[in-house]
Amino acid sequence: MSDGIGARVKRKEDKRFITGKGKYTDDIRMENQAYAAFVRSPHAHAKVKGIDASAAEAMEGVVAVLTGAQLTGDGIGNLICGWAINSKDGSPMNMGPWSALATDRVRYVGDAVAVVIADSQKLARNAAEAVVVDYEELPAVAHADRALAKGAPQVHDNAPGNLIYDWGIGDDAATQAALKGSAHVTELHVTNNRLSPNPMEPRSAVATYDEAEDHYTLYTTSQNPHVARLVLSAFYNVAPEHKLRVIAPDVGGGFGSKIYIYPEEITCLWASMKTKRSVKWTSDRTEAFMTDAHGRDHITTAKMGFDKDGKITGFHVDTVANFGAYMSLFSSAVPTYLYATLLSGQYDIHNIYCNVRAVYTNTVPVDAYRGAGRPEACYLIERMMETAAREMGMDPAELRRRNFIQSFPHQTPVIMNYDSGDFPGNLDKALKAADIAGFPARKAEAAKRGKLRGIGYSCYIEACGIAPSAAVGSLGAGVGLWESAEVRVNPVGTIEILTGSHSHGQGHETTFAQIVSDRFGVPIDNVSIVHGDTDKVQMGMGTYGSRSGAVGMSAIVKAMDKVEAKVKKIAAHVLEASEDDIVIEGGEVKVAGTDRKMAWHEVGLAAYTAHNLPAGMEPGLKEGAFYDPVNFTFPAGAYIAEVEVDPDTGVTKIVQFTAADDFGTIINPNIVEGQVHGGVAQGIGQAILEQVVYDEGGQLLTGSYMDYAMPRADDVPFYTIEHNTTVCPNNPLGIKGCGEAGAIGAPPAVINAITDAIGTNDLQMPATPARVWAALNAARAP
Ligand code: MCN
Structure with missing residues (x-):
């Protein structure tokens, strides 16, 4: 098939992107929508002694000013690290508490202490300026080499000397001995500089609480909406998983920085429940530099x-x-x-x-x-x-x-x-x-x-x-690293692929369609990719670690194997041939070596009309698979x-x-x-x-x-x-x-x-x- 594997097909999704028709989180407009602005610490390290929100609360258009004390009072949990690493001596890593809104202490410039919800973004930002926070500044440490020095300011009480873990891999003694016996030893001191990820689209979230249904919807700039839903429900206690829909619509780049669930998403969801308003927050570039997770260092x-x-x-x-x-x-x-x-x-x-x-x-x-x-x-x-x-x-x-x-x-x-x-x-x-x-x-x-x-x-x-899930689990990972897919062949033969991978610049709508086109001989324009919505796709692990091709596509292949098996059964039955003689080629399902054949869409139709299916076969043509790489x-x-x-x-x-x-x-x-x-x-x-x-x-x-x-x-x-x-x-x-x-x-x-x-x-x-x-x-x- 000309659109198949190896073809230099132009990206299907680019038509909407280059004509300005992409739909990003900030494009979402909900009824009764309010805006969030965060009150952020100007200090790298300080005690929070008090918050006076009275002036902000009195401003016109301000819906609420919410603080960390209220957030933790409502049982919203601390943010977590999902991979447990032990030190060489077997002790667990020292995880300091991280509340979405700080309660008693701020630990970096930009750490949020309160959120203002108001009728417009401008009002919210103005009111955030009017919130008075009483800080007692503490000494701070910013650089890795200083953090370990004796007497360095301590960032978390439960991490003496600022040490999170002291981990090792390999054989120290054997390596030292090998160096000793070497003809030449090169020594290097290398700094790997700290980077800001800078995706073109800044982070954004729109949270809606439906009081009648007791249900939450979160639009967010996420690389993995299902993991976001899992973490928000299972660990942060924001909403039960079945009452939370997470949608990551078009996302303008992530480079890793949109894997994580940040304080802002947690706060917006919780604030939508508190205020009974949809709550939108969109980061500006300075906020992005200050709060998006950095890399390297x-x-x-x-x-x-x-x-x-x-x-x-x-x-x-x-x-x-x-x-x-x-x-x-x-x-x-x-x-x-x-x-x-x-x-x-x-x-x-x-x-x-x-x-x-x-x-x-x-x-x-x-x-x-x-x-x-x-x-x-x-x-x-x-x-x-x-x-x-x-x-x-x-x-x-x-x-x-x-x-x-x-x-x-x-x-x-x-x-x-x-x-x-x-x-x-x-x-x-x-x-x-x-x-x-x-x-x-x-x-x-x-x-x-x-x-x-x-x-x-x-x-x-x-x-x-x-991969594989069992191996990474034994190394401390808190999640499995498989991927899921569903292949739905419609009665007219067009195909929808539901995938747990998420594309935010990588062109999955094109490449995923190419492998389906290659397999079933349908044009790529007859294949659509559904992703980024926890209500549409049952489960997924998302996109990071260059996994969508090797893992996400493999799940699609597994699901296609099942579809192919059923297609062959149906065609063999209709064409009165052996399943083993059925081949799928050029958009047709044929009996090899004969002129007996069905068009691909005729098999789709046969599966749904169900007038002439093999005895005991369920109607329909839809298969799902989970793939866990080895x-x-x-x-x-x-x-x-x-x-x-x-x-x-x-x-x-x-x-x-x-x-x-x-x-x-x-x-x-x-x-x-x-x-x-x-x-x-x-x-x-x-x-x-x-x-x-x-x-x-x-x-x-x-x-x-x-x-x-x-x-x-x-x-x-x-x-x-x-x-x-x-x-x-x-x-x-x-x-x-x-x-x-x-x-x-x-x-x-x-x-x-x-x-x-x-x-x-x-x-x-x-x-x-x-x-x-x-x-x-x-x-x-x-
Ligand atoms: N592909 C292919 N043939 C292969 C391998 C991959 O045609 N042998 C295709 C895939 O089908 C997919 C694309 O190439 O369309 C990238 O595939 P893959 O390497 O599996 O990476 P992911 O899709 O999982 O994307 C994640 C990866 C990561 S980890 C970062 S970080 C990153 C990156 O992709 N962030 C990006 N590329 C990015 N590109 C854009 N525009 N924006 C980002 O945020």
């Missing part, structure tokens, strides 16, 4: 040992991860099972040890952001490989080749079992496409123009489509960045970027390449531009686009993209996820290229012009 010291032939002997890693003021939903898993388990990279390493200390600070909570742990692992390994190659005087590509894993399955010492891949093949493709042979000439030509040209590699591997998928690739640095200003221009990726079977190359483009742009942003900055006292200094530098069109080059497919053996379509790869692989390639250009390894992200200029001049100093 690691500091790491690591050592990698090599034998005389350049084979890695051991990798020892010590990381401090900043979690901010509270433990967000997935936070605990990010620097543990999503980071340390990827520290083998693409290399055959026998000895790995990683220690992670997670700490509280007076900053906004940190959680998964595109790649979540895997970019931090990749950055560390790939900076290490390049630095080591330079120290040992080896070609960095050759050093990687000597250490590549060559056969699969491959068990690493840090849990992961890689199922497939072709690491040397990825690198070869990238080197060829990047015209590596021509680099010296390009460098010489740049030098004539007074520019320093450098080249940097990154060979990334990541684990996505987190392993992660392991996309991998080789990225090559080429940069030019202006030695007078330190400005870096990325002049060439080559990606050779292995995403298994590709459903839609356009969409996959779009995902790589976006991911690489974000990776370039992390490498040279973006950084959330808090001052020592916990004040956010990057609360707008004047201070937080996002990549713009002229910061990114035209990319060269190659595919080097090895099929994933563990899911029916052979897919590996592609949604995070770019953000994982790009940062080390860019920094390796800049450090190559300026001749020093001593450079941290973001490599701003000031930093590059300083590093260059420090390196040149006598």
